[in-house]
Amino acid sequence: MANQGIVYLVGAGPGDTGLFTVRGVELLARAEVVIYDGLVNRELLRLAPASAEIIYGGKHDRTRCVSQDELNALLLAKAREGKRVVRLKGGDPCLFGRGGEEAELLAEAGISFEVVPGVSSIQSVPCYAGIPLTHRNHNSSVIIVTGHEGPSSPANKVDWAQLANIPGTIVVLMGLRNIRQIAATLIAHGRLAETPAAIVSRGTTSRQRTVAGTLSTIADLADQANLPPPAVTVIGNVVNLREKLNWFEQRPLFGRRVVVAQRADLARSLVALLHERGAQVLEVPATRWRPPADGVRLNQALAELKSYDWILFSSPVCIEFFFARFFQTYDDLRELGNVRLCTYGPMTAQKLREWRLHPAAVAADHKTRLIMEAIKKCGDMRGQRFLVLRGESAWEKVPEALAESGAIVDAVECYAAKPEMSDPTGDVARLVEEGADWIVFASGLAIEHFHARFDLPKLMARFPGTRLAIANVSIKWALDNLGLEPAVIARSNDVESLVNAITKAIHSDDFSTISSGSRMNETDRVTGGLYNYVK
Numbered sequence: 001m002a003n004q005g006i007v008y009l010v011g012a013g014p015g016d017t018g019l020f021t022v023r024g025v026e027l028l029a030r031a032e033v034v035i036y037d038g039l040v041n042r043e044l045l046r047l048a049p050a051s052a053e054i055i056y057g058g059k060h061d062r063t064r065c066v067s068q069d070e071l072n073a074l075l076l077a078k079a080r081e082g083k084r085v086v087r088l089k090g091g092d093p094c095l096f097g098r099g100g101e102e103a104e105l106l107a108e109a110g111i112s113f114e115v116v117p118g119v120s121s122i123q124s125v126p127c128y129a130g131i132p133l134t135h136r137n138h139n140s141s142v143i144i145v146t147g148h149e150g151p152s153s154p155a156n157k158v159d160w161a162q163l164a165n166i167p168g169t170i171v172v173l174m175g176l177r178n179i180r181q182i183a184a185t186l187i188a189h190g191r192l193a194e195t196p197a198a199i200v201s202r203g204t205t206s207r208q209r210t211v212a213g214t215l216s217t218i219a220d221l222a223d224q225a226n227l228p229p230p231a232v233t234v235i236g237n238v239v240n241l242r243e244k245l246n247w248f249e250q251r252p253l254f255g256r257r258v259v260v261a262q263r264a265d266l267a268r269s270l271v272a273l274l275h276e277r278g279a280q281v282l283e284v285p286a287t288r289w290r291p292p293a294d295g296v297r298l299n300q301a302l303a304e305l306k307s308y309d310w311i312l313f314s315s316p317v318c319i320e321f322f323f324a325r326f327f328q329t330y331d332d333l334r335e336l337g338n339v340r341l342c343t344y345g346p347m348t349a350q351k352l353r354e355w356r357l358h359p360a361a362v363a364a365d366h367k368t369r370l371i372m373e374a375i376k377k378c379g380d381m382r383g384q385r386f387l388v389l390r391g392e393s394a395w396e397k398v399p400e401a402l403a404e405s406g407a408i409v410d411a412v413e414c415y416a417a418k419p420e421m422s423d424p425t426g427d428v429a430r431l432v433e434e435g436a437d438w439i440v441f442a443s444g445l446a447i448e449h450f451h452a453r454f455d456l457p458k459l460m461a462r463f464p465g466t467r468l469a470i471a472n473v474s475i476k477w478a479l480d481n482l483g484l485e486p487a488v489i490a491r492s493n494d495v496e497s498l499v500n501a502i503t504k505a506i507h508s509d510d511f512s513t514i515s516s517g518s519r520m521n522e523t524d525r526v527t528g529g530l531y532n533y534v535k
Contacts, residue, residue: 003082004079004080004082004110004111004112005032005078005079005080005081005082005083005084005085005111005112006079006084006085006111006112006113006114007075007078007079007085007087007102007106007111007112007113007114008027008031008084008085008086008087008113008114008115008116009087009089009093009099009102009103009113009114009115009116010023010024010027010028010086010087010088010089010093010116010118011024011089011090011091011092011093011097011099011116011117011118011119011120012024012036012037012039012040012041012044012088012089012090012091012118013041013090013091013118013119013124013204014090014091014119014120014121014124014125014203014204015039015041015090015121015202015203015204015205016041016124016128016204016205017041017043017044018275019119019124019204020044020118020119021116021117021118021119023116024044024116024118025047027084027086027116028044028047028048028086028088029047029048029049030049030084031048031049031052031084031085031086032051032052032053032083032084032085033052033053033055033078033083033084033085033086034048034052034053034054034055034085034086034088035055035056035057035071035074035075035078035085035086035087035088036054036055036056036057036058036088037057037058037088037089037090038056038058038090039058039090039091039230040058040088040089040090041205042425042426042427043283043425044088045424045425046264046283046424046425048086054424055074057071057074057087068098068101071102072102072105075087075102075105075106076105076106076109076111079106079109079111079112080111087102089118090118090121090230091118091119091120091121091122092117092118092119092120092122093115093116093117093118094115094117095120095122095144096146096173096174099115103115121173121203121204121230121232122144122171122173122232124203124204125200125203125204125232126171126198126200126203126232126234126238128200128203128204128208128248129198129200129203129208129210129234129242129246129248129249130241130242130243130244130245130246130247130248130249131198131200131234131238131239131241131242131245132238132241132245133169133171133234133238134169134238135238135241138236138237138238138240138241139167139168139169139236139237139238140168141166141167141168141169142168142169142170142171143163143166143168143169143170143171144171144173145158145163145170145171145172145173145175146158146172146173146174146175147172147173147174147175147176147177147178147179147182147233148173148174148175148178149178150177150178150181150182151178151181151182151185152181160182160185160186160189161185161189163186164185164186164187164188164189164190164191165189165190165191168236169234169235169236169238170186170233170234170235170236171232171233171234171235172232172233172234172235173232173233174229174230175231175233176199176201176222176227176229176230176231176233177229179199179218179219179222179233180219182233183197183215183216183218183219186215186235187215187216191215191235192215193214193215193216194214194215194216195214195215195235195236195237196212196213196214196235196236196237196238196239196240197212197213197214197215197218197233197234197235197239198210198211198212198213198218198233198234198239198242199211199218199221199222199227199231199232199233199234200231200232200233200234201227201228201229201230201231202228202230202231203230203231203232204248205280206253206254206255206256206257206278206279206280207255207280208248208249209225209227210242210246210249211224211225211227212239212242215235218233248278249278251276251277251278252277252278252503252506252507253274253277253278253279253499253502253503253506254277254278254279255278255280256278256279256280256437256438256506257279257280257281257282257434257435257436257437257438258274258279258280258281258282258436258437258438258439258440258502259281259282259284259427259431259436259438259439259440260274260281260282260283260284260440261284261285261286261439261440261441261442261446261447261450262283262285262286262440262441262442262443262446263285263287263289264283264285266316266317266442267283267442269495270440270442270495270498270499271283273495273496273499274499277499277503282427282430282431282436283425283427284427284428284431284450285420286419286420286441286445286446286447286449286450286453287417287418287419287420287445287446287449288417288418288419288420288421288422289317289320289321289391289415289416289417290415290416290417290418291321291324291325291414291415291416292392292413292414292415292416293416294413295325297410297412297413298322298325298412298413298414299325299329301387301410301412302325302326302329302330303329305335305336305337305339305387306335306337306339307385308339308385308386308387308410309339309340309384309385309386310339310340310341310342310375310384310385310386310387311336311339311340311341311342311386311387311389312341312342312343312344312371312386312387312388312389312398313341313342313343313344313348313352313359313389314344314348314366314388314389314390314391314394314396315344315345315348315390315391315443316347316348316350316351317391317415317417318348318389318390318391318414318415319348319351319352319355320351320415321414321415322389322414323355325414333355333356333357336357340360340361340378341357341358341359341360341361342359342360342361342362342363342371342374342375343359343361343362343363344363344365344366344371344396345362345363345364345365345366345472346362346364349362360378361374361375361377361378362374365472365474366396366474367396367474368396368397368398368401371396371398371401372398372401372402372405375402376405381402381405381406381407382405382406382407383406383407383408384407384408385407385408385409385410386399386402386407386408386409386410387410387412388402388409388410388411388412389412389414390411390412390413390414391413391414391415391416391417391445392413392415392416392417393417393445394411394413395444399411417445417449418449419449419450419452419453420449420453421453431454432454432459435459435462435463435465435466436463436466437465437466437467437506438466438467438468438469438487438502439456439466439467439468439469440468440469440470440471440498440502441468441469441470441471441475441478442470442471442475443471443475444474444475444477444478445478447470447475447478447479447482448478451482456482456484457482457483457484460484467487467488467505468484468485468486468487469486469487469488469489469490469498469501469502470486470488470489470490471490471494471498472489472490472491473489476489487505488501488502488504488505489501
């Protein structure tokens with residue numbers, strides 16, 4: 001008998017990836033097939049292995065609508081192939097998510113399954129809008145109903161007349177289209193027209209929008225705001241608490257879309273801080289790294305490793321590729337011997353420390369002058385043998401400067417780079433279709449590769465509100481080559497400085513009018529804040 005697979009019916013939560021469960025993370029990391037709903041935040045797909053088959057199974061996209069029968073057949077087919085299948089469902093799989101029906105199907109077919117509860121929009125979305133569903137000064141009961149079918153629809157199974165006379169909070173899911181009829185029906189059967197009501201659209205995401213009024217006004221307010229689905233409606237006195245408890249929509253970068261043009265693992269701290277400040281982050285890595293086309297020189301350097309006095313690492317990626325090759329040759333980190341280590345910039349130094357290796361010299365920046373100054377502080381370079389590790393497109397003149405100082409230098413390429421062209425989560429499509437408020441670059445190479453893919457000046461002309469932010473002043477040359485100016489420049493690769501600078505720029509009263517102010521001095525350029533040039 002063929003090996004039977006297993007299906008995991010996993011609640012993906014309401015939209016904020018921070019509300020995804022630990023069990024869900026574990027299962028996605030081992031998934032062989034992922035079938036996800038249209039309301040699932042596609043950032044979660046990054047948690048699946050690169051080898052996993054990713055299948056869209058949504059019902060909310062008219063161009064790609066998948067019927068429940070098709071989904072059922074797909075679940076059975078993949079499980080019968082012996083696969084570990086993760087069925088990602090928005091919110092909680094068993095709260096208006098048809099998870100119970102899919103579980104029944106699997107049980108009847110004799111296929112193993114597990115149901116992993118998720119954070120439901122029922123409680124999370126109102127919470128993110130500053131509306132607690134219960135409060136001892138207002139109510140102690142909650143009624144949850146679907147508004148997918150209007151009160152007058154033959155398919156309606158909700159007793160709206162009875163609900164109108166039950167005290168407590170009413171939460172309506174999928175009721176945006178029918179809210180006018182729902183509100184009128186409740187009022188007609190006894191609910192006061194002045195009962196507070198709110199609708200929260202795209203809750204827990206940076207695109208969350210909320211309107212609050214009363215049963216008699218809420219439909220008009222929703223129409224005026226042109227709220228899109230999905231939406232959660234809350235009816236009851238607890239809505240009045242929103243004015244005091246609206247924490248999520250008050251975050252400084254709320255509603256701003258920020259593109260991070262860096263690989264996810266390298267940008268983790270930046271992305272986390274942007275999320276914390278309320279931004280919607282599109283991760284659009286500009287560069288794809290790979291081993292060098294010819295690894296002979298790197299192999300030779302590894303064979304002669306103990307003959308070097310210094311190893312210079314040009315970037316975190318350089319460290320990654322060097323040690324990947326190192327451990328193909330050696331199985332003990334002590335084979336590095338007594339060699340001294342140097343890094344170009346603090347971020348590269350931090351990456352090295354993750355290997356429990358402490359650099360003897362850390363340059364403040366990638367400038368050749370600063371790198372040489374850091375090394376000179378450690379003593380005379382004459383007669384010292386240096387291994388300079390960098391990428392194929394290295395532009396700094398460190399090997400030449402070392403040789404002029406009397407050192408013996410081997411400059412070796414340990415990785416190659418090219419523009420990234422994939423779009424596994426759809427962030428590229430969203431950028432091209434809808435634009436962004438900010439694009440953040442961490443390197444000159446990222447700017448070049450991003451431009452190669454998108455034509456950066458053309459993209460900014462199409463979305464004139466887009467601003468550029470760069471991680472340090474030394475990479476500004478790449479924007480200069482394109483005739484573009486950064487709106488902000490951070491301290492050298494300082495994530496908090498970068499995000500603070502963006503926040504300050506957004507909330508500056510003068511930001512929209514800055515175009516001909518005085519040029520910043522060198523100190524200002526490296527301490528962050530607004531960066532402004534005379535045109």
